[in-house]
Each structure stands twice: as structure tokens, then as C-alpha cells.
Amino acid sequence: MIMTTNGVFRPEMRRVPTGELLKPNRKTNGVGVQAEDTKICVVMVGLPARGKSLIAQKVVRYLHWLSIPAKTFNVGQYRRTATPNPSAEFFDTSNPEGERLRKAAAEAAVNDMVKWFSEGQGLIAILDATNSTKSRRRWIQDRCQAEGIETLFVESKCDDEDLIMSNIKEVKTTSPDYVGQDPEAAAQDFRNRIRNYEKVYQTIDEDEYDLTYVKLINVGKRVVINQIQDYLQSRVVYYLMNLHIKPRSIWLSRHGESQYNLSGKIGGDADLSERGEAYARALPGLVKQSAGEGRKLTVWTSTLRRTIQTARFLEFEKLEWKALDELDSGVCDGLTYAEIESAYPEDFRQRDEDKYNYRYLGGESYRDVVIRLEPIIMELERSENILIVTHQAILRCIYAYFMNVEQERSPWMEVPLHTLIKLTPKAYSTQEERLKADIPAVSTFREKGSSAKHQEGDAA
Amino acid sequence: MDTLLTADVAANSPNFRRRSSTYVDAIHDLPEKEEMAPAQLYSTESGRLFHAGRIVIATVGLPARGKTHISVALARYLRWLGVKTHVFHLGDYRRATVGPGNDVPEDYFFVNASPSSVLLRNKILKKCREDIYRFLEHENGQVAIYDAVNAISAGRIALAKEFQKHQITTLFIESQCNDERIIEENVRNVKISSPDYKGWNDVDAIKDYLARISARIPHFETMEESDLHWIKMINAGEQVVVNNCAFGYLSQRIVFYLLNLHIKSRQTYFARAGTTNEEDSYKADASLSQAGRDYAVKMSDTLRAHREKERQAIIDKGGPDNALKPLTIWTSTRRRTIETADYLAGLGYRVRQRSQMSQMNPGVCEKMSEKRIREEFPMEVAKHESDPYHHRYPRAESYHDLAVRLEPIILELERENNDLLIIAHESVLRVLYGYLMACNAADIPKLSFPRNEIIEIIPASYNNVAKRITIPDLPEFMVPGSPEDIKIPVPPSGTVTPFAGLGSPARGISVTSSDRLSVRPAAGASEKEASEKAGGSVGLKKHVHPME
Known part of the structure; x- marks a missing residue:
């Protein structure tokens, strides 16, 4: 038959996630974001104080709001369990004990994430850590690929010093790492910690052309988007591009x-x-x-x-x-x-x-x-x-x-x-x-089952 | 009709954009009356949405990089969202100005062109820009897409400055290709269908085109201007770089769409699902009957034979002996659509189920006869008849709801690289066809997809073309109606519709083959059409009632 050689889809033509055919689908969640069987791990990349946690947290919130099950796996939290109040030396890469503990925390987070996916609980996981080296990212990519999980690397890159400092003061000194410490000393320790990371930090570049990534440079002033594979990834990228990390109310x-x-x-x-x-x-x-x-x-x-x-x-x-x-x-x-x-x-x-x-x-x-x-x-x-x-x-x-x-x-x-x-x-x-405002008004709140007048004022 | 004539009119008549010289695809028409677009969520008095102001999208890139394709696709999407958008192809103005059969001088695209060429260039640019201003300033237009090469950085900066004087934001979209194969495929699939090469043979056209690119446009500067708003698509969307684009919801939405767009050419086919045994019901999810399974086989074989024939035709015309593009099949999650694809799945084709593609929810009208709906909900029927697109019966979905729900499918449709066969309920096919052919919302509920035809949408850079492939030897009872069609939308008041698909005809009413075609050209054209059908592409006149 001619068609079998010409028109038929064969697996080697394009990589297909396994198990996709005729598998019962998840129901649509009604807001137009259907994820099918896609599992995506959003991998945060970036130096501390670049708004990674803020971004991670917001992505989860947005996805929940759209009825997409999502969860953050914060490597820092795994590490904190082992080392509650680490000093800057802990983050020095020449400190083998610190390095070992951090790798162990990453392993634990990835294991939990894989387990979460395999229990069918979620569609999108966010791995929140600095993931600052190419080898670490490659390791995550390989782990996910072996489990049939797509990856989307999200790098937040910022070289605006004012923005970094304001982020440290606004956000980081309230971080759980610095509970009960003097804010000035905490900020100082944080600067040192960033320097340790800067020594080994590798930005995502041409070597990683095969990865699906989005690179947000100076809070979205420039964005590089690479190898987007499906609709849900594009949807996440679309959301990320709308975010900024400047403080506001x-x-x-x-x-x-x-x-x-x-x-x-x-x-x-x-x-x-x-x-x-x-x-x-x-x-x-x-x-x-x-x-x-x-x-x-x-x-x-x-x-x-x-x-x-x-x-x-x-x-x-x-x-x-x-x-x-x-x-x-x-x-x-x-x-x-x-x-x-x-x-x-x-x-x-x-x-x-x-x-x-x-x-x-x-x-x-x-x-x-x-x-x-x-x-x-x-x-x-x-x-x-x-x-x-x-x-x-x-x-x-x-x-x-x-x-x-x-x-x-x-x-x-x-x-x-x-x-x-x-x-x-x-x-x-x-x-x-x-x-x-000290101005009385009717209560418009209607409890379940009630129809009393003067309760709900709007069509809500 | 060809675009040459459109372009000719363009240069001379200010109203050219209100009429299209073709009934193929309405993407180059301006709607005659103001109405909500298929997926528009709200309307405003100024006609501008999202507080986004007026935007010119200017394309940047050498020829054969898919600029026109991007322009037209983007216009299609923005209009779908209700944003008043129009594409201004500078090439149309160029051709119209020099006249048919003539060409611009050799140095036309040169930086150091002769004074007469510069004069000609300025004349053409001026005419195009005047039309853009008129559209944005006097016709409530919101987005004008300016499809041109825009090769030089200084020129782009000047362009943005000039539009800024009119309070118009300029967003540049560059399409860059480093991959020669993409360029060549583009020339083959897109460029030689352009009016520039009407009447040429393929090989010469490609050769000429590539030579023309390097000889005539020797200067090109890729976008690096950090102060301008721009999006750069590299190798058909493999990488996208976005610079300084956080100036509004609409600009981000455009990026979102472009992330899903590629510039490779591929076909889309629409087919109905087979028939089932059981009494139709939305909730009951019945299996195919024997006749339904026969239909699935005939439909599939017709499509495969057709694809092979098309491929042979390319080879006969001197094209390369390329393998057919892989064909992917999308079905809804309803059993009858999945089972209609079973035969193809058995042959090794890839089938994906998409739950958003399930048919319109009929709400309380499920299983009710048309008569009973009229008796029980006379008010609803009246409302429905006045606006069949937006009205929803109690607990039901409207076509508008369906269109909003289908948006991810539309983006994935753009994303898909393989040829695509969509097997779905008629209501879903109507909405998807409406998107691909830029139909008015009011016309979408009236589109008809008889079961004995596969609709093929052929993308061309200027406009899409729809073509019908007849499935032979289907039993008569299966062809006309939509047995699984829900009982809404009900036909216009009183009488039973002469068009199938405009509603479900009452049981037992026979529908003759000549009058069921509401997606067809006017009745008078049917003979000519029948003869064309054998030969090739048929321009489908949308939404024309045989009665008109």
C-alpha cells in the first residue's frame, strides 16, 4: 500500500509522548484550557532575588484559578528542613558539605514531584530553585524525560542593581531563612549569598538550544522563548510575560x-x-x-x-x-x-x-x-x-x-x-x-438556602 | 477572481476594501455592518477593545519568510476576538501602481536607488499609508497590519516615529529564517501562488524568486533596536524573541498567538462522524451503526485517494517527489467521532481526542421535538431567531459559547505541523470553518456540512481556499440530515428549513440534493461548479442562500 510509506504517521517522524493514543481524556475544565495528558514541570532558573518565588507562586495561583491542578516544589524548603538557618558559607560552592546537602534537597524535591505526577494529581509542577548550572538543568531535563514529563525552563535574569536591592529588602528579609534576625544583617548575608551563586551561575544559552525555555530579561523588557512544544506551555509563557516583580498594591x-x-x-x-x-x-x-x-x-x-x-x-x-x-x-x-x-x-x-x-x-x-x-x-x-x-x-x-x-x-x-x-x-x-468607611449600608450577603430580602444586592 | 484586480482597485478606489473580488475567504473584506465577532467577549462604542488603542503591526523580513502568512493569520485571529483589523499588503499597492504585466525598476529595493525609483517607492508608500490612516482614524479600525519588507533599521525607526505622531503604537514582527529548507518550501507553497507569479511554472518561479531576493534586496538589517516594540520569530517559531512589548493586553495576546503559529503550509480537512443506531441524544453516547462504519471506511478511503492524487499532481507539474505530510486526526471524545476514526487508526494514523470539540450542549431542549420547543419556549425561539449566534436556550450553549470554548483548539490548529483531519459534530465544524474562512458570526449557524463531502481547507498566503471532496456511493438516507444534530438551532419561523444543517429537518422530510448546500455558491452557479469540482479548487461562496 502506498499510503503506509507516504502518509502514515510514524513515531520517528516526530517525538510523541508515550501513551497518548486513545487514552481516556481528562474532562475539559470549562475555561478552555484543556491539558490532555500533558505533564509539565516548570523549572525556575535564576539568581536569588530575581523574583523566582514570586513568579512560581503566581503561576500556581493563576492555574488554580483556571481550574488546572498545579503545585510548587520549593527546593529551599527541603533544604531548610536539614539546615534551618544557613550562613553564607553554606552556599559557597567550594563547601562540599553545602553542595551535597543542596543536591540532596533537589533530589528529594524532584522525587516528590514525580510521585505527585504519578498519582495523577496534577498537570503542572513548579520546581522552585536557582538551578544555576547547565549540568543541574541537564540533570532535571533527563529525570523528567525519563518520567514522560515535559519541561519548561523559566529564567528570570536581571542586572538592574536597584531592582535587585529593592527585591532583597522587600521580600527576602521576610523569608523564613531570616526569621528573628536583624534586617540589616539579613540583607548583608543575602548579598553575600548572591555573590556565591554568581560565581557559578550560567545563564541559558545556545548550548541548550534543545530545551524548551523562556528567558525573562529585566522584568520582561526582553523575552526569549525557545522550542515551545504545545498549547499549555504557550499559555504559561503568555502569563509569565504579563508578570512584573515590581512592588505594588x-x-x-x-x-x-x-x-x-x-x-x-x-x-x-x-x-x-x-x-x-x-x-x-x-x-x-x-x-x-x-x-x-x-x-x-x-x-x-x-x-x-x-x-x-x-x-x-x-x-x-x-x-x-x-x-x-x-x-x-x-x-x-x-x-x-x-x-x-x-x-x-x-x-x-x-x-x-x-x-x-x-x-x-x-x-x-x-x-x-x-x-x-x-x-x-x-x-x-x-x-x-x-x-x-x-x-x-x-x-x-x-x-x-x-x-x-x-x-x-x-x-x-x-x-x-x-x-x-x-x-x-x-x-x-x-x-x-x-x-x-463609617457609612452604614444594607448587608447584601446571602447565606446558602436563604432568600431574605436585604441580603444580596448584586446578582451574586 | 485574482488579487491583481483587487489590488488594481486598491490603487484607484478608496472603498476597495469593502468588497472582495473573491468569495473564497473573507479575510480581506471589511464587514458591511457592525456586528460582534465570533469570539468577541464584549463591545465598546469606539469599537476598540481592551483599552489597547490603535496599533500598526509592521512586518519585517525578506520575501519568502512567511510575512504575508503571518499577517493574514494574525488578522484572522484578531478579528475572531472582535478586534477590527485589516491587512495592507504593500505588494498589492506596488502591483496596482505599476499595472498588470509590468514590474518595478531593477533598483526599486536598493538603498541607493535612482531618483525615479525613489519617487515611485514614495508614491506607493504614500498611498498605502493614507489607507492605513483612514482605516484607523475614520473607520474605527484598531489594528492595521502593514505587510512590507521594512529592511532597514533607520526606516523602521522613522516609521514608528511617524505613526507615533498620530498616537498610533507600532509593533514590528520580524520573520527570520536561517534554515534554507524552510525558505524553499515557502517559495514553493506560498510565493508561487502569489499574484506576482500568475501563469509561471513552478521551477522557474522558485528560481526567479530566490534570485530576486538576493539581487534586488541586498541590504537587510535584522531587528536589534532596543527602544522599538518588536517580536522576532526565528525559523518558523522555533525561537521567539520579544522586545519591549509589555504595552498592553493586546500586544501580549499577539505574542501568545504567534507562539502557536508556524509558517509551514499544511492542509486541514473536515468530515462528519458516521451515523448511529440509536435515537439521537446528547447525553446518550451511542456507537456507530453498520452504515456508520461503512461511511467511516468510504470517507477514509476517499480522503486517502484524494491526498495521493494531489501529491501526484505536484509531481506531474514538475514538483519534487516528496512524501505526503503525515496526517493527524482529531476527534471529539464522543464515541461516534472516535469510532469514525477507528479505521484510520487501524491503518497507523495518529488519532487524538479533544474534549473541547464536543458538540454544543442542547440544554433543556435535548430530545425535544422542534414543535415542542416552539410550544414550550416561544419566547426563546423568537430570541433565537433574531440572533441565532449568541442566543442560548435554557441550560444550553450558544454558538458564541462554543467559539470561546474552542479557542485553544484554534491555537492548536495553528500549531499543528501535520495535515489534519477533524471529525466532529456539525456545530463544531461550523465554528472552525468560520474561523478559517473569516465568516461573519451571523452566518456561522447557517453553514452546512453534508455527510457526503469532506471539506478541504487549503492555506494560501493571501487567503484560504475551501474545496469539497465528494464521498461517492453513500446511501441516500445518510447524506442530507444531521441525525445526531441537536434540535437547535431551530429554523427560521414557521416552515421547515429547506437547508439541512440549518436545523434538523423534521423526520421524514426529504431534502433534495440541490437545495441543501448553504455553503455553496448561489444556485445558479451550481452547474458550472459541478464541472469545476472535477477539476480542482472551487471557490465557496459562504452563506449564500439558494433562495436569494
């Missing part, structure tokens, strides 16, 4: 209390109530108190009246995003919860059962909202100092992204009216501060 607020909040109706495009109006007037002062004098923010609102009115006294640049509009409650728009319960009892029950996936008749689900918020999240990652004035369901989704809240829980979170939330992403977690 994000402020979130719901709109002021609206006429609909007062009457207990959901959705709509109502004006602010008197108390909502008072919150709008109080907001500039609240922002000044939280952000400090003279800090320039950019304000994002939805296209609905209540958020635009709430933000109108703020003297910053403002952008209206359609994507920040409240969850569309379809046929239920303009009804109260009691009315929904009597008109659509079945829907009301179903929604309580699985609020994340429930889609209003002719409207949206939380899952739909997450999809349309993706541009917002990307833009937020790129920007510094943004204040978002939006709606309950939207805030829940954005908040869930930054605070790593589980899917099932996020639609039930309480986000009170007339409160300014400040989120500050740090390397090990996101810090949160809440500032309440």
Missing part, C-alpha cells in the same frame, strides 16, 4: 449602596442610594488614607452607573471596562431573591447546590465570569497601582485570584459594601488590609 471596592440594594433587587443599572452617594464622597479620603498622599492610581470601573457614580470624585485617570460589569442574571435581572425563589424554585435550589457552575437562565455563571475576566487579570498583572470599583460577583472572582480562594468557596465569600480592600502581592503570599 491593588485596591478593590464595591460600588456604594444602590437603590436596588435597598429594595433587595439583583442586577439592573440603578443609581446610588443616599448612603451610597455618601460613600462615593468618602472614597477619595479613604483611598488617600490607604495609599498615602500623592500616590497616583488608575481607576477601573464597570460600565454600569453605580460604579461610575461611586468613582466620580476620585481625581485619577478612569477607565470603564465592560468586562467588569456584574454577573448577568438573565431572566432574574431586577427580581428579589424571594421573587426568584417563587418564580424559579428549581433554579434557586440548583444555584445553591453548585453556585460556581450555575448559569442563570439567559445569564452567566461564576465560571463564565472568570473567562471574561481573564483580560482584566492579565492587565492587572501588567499594571501598577490600580483601584477597581466594581460589583460583588466580579470582586469575588478577582479576590479569589489574588488570595487563592478555592472555587467552591469563592462564590460564598462576604465582600461588604462601603469597604476599601487593599491587596499587596508578596513573594510568599498576598497581604490584605480592609478599611471600612
Whole structure:
């Protein structure tokens, strides 16, 4: 037969991951990222204080938000178990004991990762360590290849001294290695530690042309992307390119209390109530108190009246995003919860059962909202100092992204009216501060199973 | 019709871009009316999305590096997302200005060209730039893709400066190839189909092209300007270097798309799944019937014979005796699509299941007859008829939902190097066809894919061409309808649709072969078309109702 020699795919033509054919597939997670049987190990590469842990942590959070199971394996944590408070000498490569312990920590992390994959728990693992030599990277590549795991090396390279120092002060001196130590001494020790690494550090170059890698130079000013093999890798790279590691905060607020909040109706495009109006007037002062004098923010609102009115006294640049509009409650728009319960009892029950996936008749689900918020999240990652004035369901989704809240829980979170939330992403977690305006408002929080009026004000 | 005429019109008529001289692929048309694009998530009054402002994407690279392909593919994707995008091929303007059959002077591309050549160059550039400004400033355009060589660094810096004066951001995309094989394949597959070589034979065209590249464009500087925004694709995407591109969501999105794009040419085929025994149901996942299995064999054999014939045709035309590109098959995770691919899998072809490619969820309308849907949900039916693309029945998906869900598939479609056969439900084929042929969203629900035809999408750098391959000897009952088609979208009010695939015809209604073709040229053209079909490529007129 002619075709067998000409048109048939033969394995040697292109490497195919084993076991791919006719294997039962994972269900799509509904947000368009289907990973099939791909297993990817994202290998961080870079000197200390280049934002590796921050990047690793964010990638995991982003993937969770998109319902992709992911986990970080931090080699430093394995090493810390053996050596809780190491001095700079420990990281000197001429110190064979330190070198041996570090290699052992890397082995342990990789073993746990392989085990995690083989238990079918995850799709993407992040190996967070300096991985600063070609031989170490080759070792990881070989280990992963033997286990059928794809690799994506992510190098963060930075030669801007100011950026490095600010990263050391902001982030590293709060690292678990320096618990209870004098900050100045800790910073000094850290500088020494970096010098030890610099002696042996090898950047990814032409010798490693066969590796799949992305090299982020000076916080994304230039990015080199090599040998991307599949869609999921490109998706991770896309996300990485939107990240920056400069310190910043994000402020979130719901709109002021609206006429609909007062009457207990959901959705709509109502004006602010008197108390909502008072919150709008109080907001500039609240922002000044939280952000400090003279800090320039950019304000994002939805296209609905209540958020635009709430933000109108703020003297910053403002952008209206359609994507920040409240969850569309379809046929239920303009009804109260009691009315929904009597008109659509079945829907009301179903929604309580699985609020994340429930889609209003002719409207949206939380899952739909997450999809349309993706541009917002990307833009937020790129920007510094943004204040978002939006709606309950939207805030829940954005908040869930930054605070790593589980899917099932996020639609039930309480986000009170007339409160300014400040989120500050740090390397090990996101810090949160809440500032309440002293202006009363109805509670719009609805507990599971309840339909009491004056509870949930937005279609959330 | 050829692009020469389009280009000719381009130089003389300001409205050229509203009409296409071909019904092949609408990527070079501007939509007549404003409407949401297939995967657009929201709309704005200015028509510009993501607060990204206006952008000119300028290509950089020697000929035969896939610039035009990148331009057109990117335009296709951005339009799919709802970003108003148009491609301005400088080559079109050049050809239109010198007129058919003429060529630009020998020193046209030289740095030290004669004054008359410089004058001609400036005239052509001016015309093209005027059209770009009109599109961005007066027609709510957001992204203009400027497809040109842009060989010299100083020229690129000046270009970015000039656009900056109009508050337009310039993003350069360079395609660089160090691999001679990629260049030669590009010349063969892409360049000799370009209007420059209409009527030439392959070998001469390739020779001429390569000679022309080195002789006529002796100066080329790769991008290193650290202050400009640029993306460099090396060897068809093997490596991508991105410089200073963090200026907006859209720019990053473009990089994301380019990471999945390659510039090698390959075919895509669409086929329906075979029929099943059981009463159709979305939830029941039935196996193929005997007739369905027969269909699978006939479809597969027809496709294999067709591919072999095409290969022979290339050899006969003096092309190389290359092996066929490997063929990969994508199915959904529904049993009937997987089983339709079983025969090919048995022959050693690679089959992948893609769960995003499952058909539209019919929601509460599952298993309901059209009549009952009309009785129970008259309001929904009315809404559906006014906007069949965006409307969703209770608990169901709309075509828009499906398009958003299929986005990763579209990126993987671009990524795939092998030829590709997609076996899927009609609703999925409609959306994928809509992407590849730049259909308007409103037309997508009306596209029809009768079971006795395999659709072949042939990528060309200027526009894609769709071609139908008839599967012979299929039993009549299997051809027209979509037995597994869900009962939505329901046809336009009252009467049963004359077009299969526009909805499921009521059981027992026979559909004649002449009127079921809504992806076909107008009814009057059918005879001519039938004769063309035997010979080769057929320009498919999208969305034309035989009734019109």
C-alpha cells in the first residue's frame, strides 16, 4: 500500500509522548484550557532575588484559578528542613558539605514531584530553585524525560542593581531563612549569598538550544522563548510575560449602596442610594488614607452607573471596562431573591447546590465570569497601582485570584459594601488590609438556602 | 477572481476594501455592518477593545519568510476576538501602481536607488499609508497590519516615529529564517501562488524568486533596536524573541498567538462522524451503526485517494517527489467521532481526542421535538431567531459559547505541523470553518456540512481556499440530515428549513440534493461548479442562500 510509506504517521517522524493514543481524556475544565495528558514541570532558573518565588507562586495561583491542578516544589524548603538557618558559607560552592546537602534537597524535591505526577494529581509542577548550572538543568531535563514529563525552563535574569536591592529588602528579609534576625544583617548575608551563586551561575544559552525555555530579561523588557512544544506551555509563557516583580498594591471596592440594594433587587443599572452617594464622597479620603498622599492610581470601573457614580470624585485617570460589569442574571435581572425563589424554585435550589457552575437562565455563571475576566487579570498583572470599583460577583472572582480562594468557596465569600480592600502581592503570599468607611449600608450577603430580602444586592 | 484586480482597485478606489473580488475567504473584506465577532467577549462604542488603542503591526523580513502568512493569520485571529483589523499588503499597492504585466525598476529595493525609483517607492508608500490612516482614524479600525519588507533599521525607526505622531503604537514582527529548507518550501507553497507569479511554472518561479531576493534586496538589517516594540520569530517559531512589548493586553495576546503559529503550509480537512443506531441524544453516547462504519471506511478511503492524487499532481507539474505530510486526526471524545476514526487508526494514523470539540450542549431542549420547543419556549425561539449566534436556550450553549470554548483548539490548529483531519459534530465544524474562512458570526449557524463531502481547507498566503471532496456511493438516507444534530438551532419561523444543517429537518422530510448546500455558491452557479469540482479548487461562496 502506498499510503503506509507516504502518509502514515510514524513515531520517528516526530517525538510523541508515550501513551497518548486513545487514552481516556481528562474532562475539559470549562475555561478552555484543556491539558490532555500533558505533564509539565516548570523549572525556575535564576539568581536569588530575581523574583523566582514570586513568579512560581503566581503561576500556581493563576492555574488554580483556571481550574488546572498545579503545585510548587520549593527546593529551599527541603533544604531548610536539614539546615534551618544557613550562613553564607553554606552556599559557597567550594563547601562540599553545602553542595551535597543542596543536591540532596533537589533530589528529594524532584522525587516528590514525580510521585505527585504519578498519582495523577496534577498537570503542572513548579520546581522552585536557582538551578544555576547547565549540568543541574541537564540533570532535571533527563529525570523528567525519563518520567514522560515535559519541561519548561523559566529564567528570570536581571542586572538592574536597584531592582535587585529593592527585591532583597522587600521580600527576602521576610523569608523564613531570616526569621528573628536583624534586617540589616539579613540583607548583608543575602548579598553575600548572591555573590556565591554568581560565581557559578550560567545563564541559558545556545548550548541548550534543545530545551524548551523562556528567558525573562529585566522584568520582561526582553523575552526569549525557545522550542515551545504545545498549547499549555504557550499559555504559561503568555502569563509569565504579563508578570512584573515590581512592588505594588491593588485596591478593590464595591460600588456604594444602590437603590436596588435597598429594595433587595439583583442586577439592573440603578443609581446610588443616599448612603451610597455618601460613600462615593468618602472614597477619595479613604483611598488617600490607604495609599498615602500623592500616590497616583488608575481607576477601573464597570460600565454600569453605580460604579461610575461611586468613582466620580476620585481625581485619577478612569477607565470603564465592560468586562467588569456584574454577573448577568438573565431572566432574574431586577427580581428579589424571594421573587426568584417563587418564580424559579428549581433554579434557586440548583444555584445553591453548585453556585460556581450555575448559569442563570439567559445569564452567566461564576465560571463564565472568570473567562471574561481573564483580560482584566492579565492587565492587572501588567499594571501598577490600580483601584477597581466594581460589583460583588466580579470582586469575588478577582479576590479569589489574588488570595487563592478555592472555587467552591469563592462564590460564598462576604465582600461588604462601603469597604476599601487593599491587596499587596508578596513573594510568599498576598497581604490584605480592609478599611471600612463609617457609612452604614444594607448587608447584601446571602447565606446558602436563604432568600431574605436585604441580603444580596448584586446578582451574586 | 485574482488579487491583481483587487489590488488594481486598491490603487484607484478608496472603498476597495469593502468588497472582495473573491468569495473564497473573507479575510480581506471589511464587514458591511457592525456586528460582534465570533469570539468577541464584549463591545465598546469606539469599537476598540481592551483599552489597547490603535496599533500598526509592521512586518519585517525578506520575501519568502512567511510575512504575508503571518499577517493574514494574525488578522484572522484578531478579528475572531472582535478586534477590527485589516491587512495592507504593500505588494498589492506596488502591483496596482505599476499595472498588470509590468514590474518595478531593477533598483526599486536598493538603498541607493535612482531618483525615479525613489519617487515611485514614495508614491506607493504614500498611498498605502493614507489607507492605513483612514482605516484607523475614520473607520474605527484598531489594528492595521502593514505587510512590507521594512529592511532597514533607520526606516523602521522613522516609521514608528511617524505613526507615533498620530498616537498610533507600532509593533514590528520580524520573520527570520536561517534554515534554507524552510525558505524553499515557502517559495514553493506560498510565493508561487502569489499574484506576482500568475501563469509561471513552478521551477522557474522558485528560481526567479530566490534570485530576486538576493539581487534586488541586498541590504537587510535584522531587528536589534532596543527602544522599538518588536517580536522576532526565528525559523518558523522555533525561537521567539520579544522586545519591549509589555504595552498592553493586546500586544501580549499577539505574542501568545504567534507562539502557536508556524509558517509551514499544511492542509486541514473536515468530515462528519458516521451515523448511529440509536435515537439521537446528547447525553446518550451511542456507537456507530453498520452504515456508520461503512461511511467511516468510504470517507477514509476517499480522503486517502484524494491526498495521493494531489501529491501526484505536484509531481506531474514538475514538483519534487516528496512524501505526503503525515496526517493527524482529531476527534471529539464522543464515541461516534472516535469510532469514525477507528479505521484510520487501524491503518497507523495518529488519532487524538479533544474534549473541547464536543458538540454544543442542547440544554433543556435535548430530545425535544422542534414543535415542542416552539410550544414550550416561544419566547426563546423568537430570541433565537433574531440572533441565532449568541442566543442560548435554557441550560444550553450558544454558538458564541462554543467559539470561546474552542479557542485553544484554534491555537492548536495553528500549531499543528501535520495535515489534519477533524471529525466532529456539525456545530463544531461550523465554528472552525468560520474561523478559517473569516465568516461573519451571523452566518456561522447557517453553514452546512453534508455527510457526503469532506471539506478541504487549503492555506494560501493571501487567503484560504475551501474545496469539497465528494464521498461517492453513500446511501441516500445518510447524506442530507444531521441525525445526531441537536434540535437547535431551530429554523427560521414557521416552515421547515429547506437547508439541512440549518436545523434538523423534521423526520421524514426529504431534502433534495440541490437545495441543501448553504455553503455553496448561489444556485445558479451550481452547474458550472459541478464541472469545476472535477477539476480542482472551487471557490465557496459562504452563506449564500439558494433562495436569494
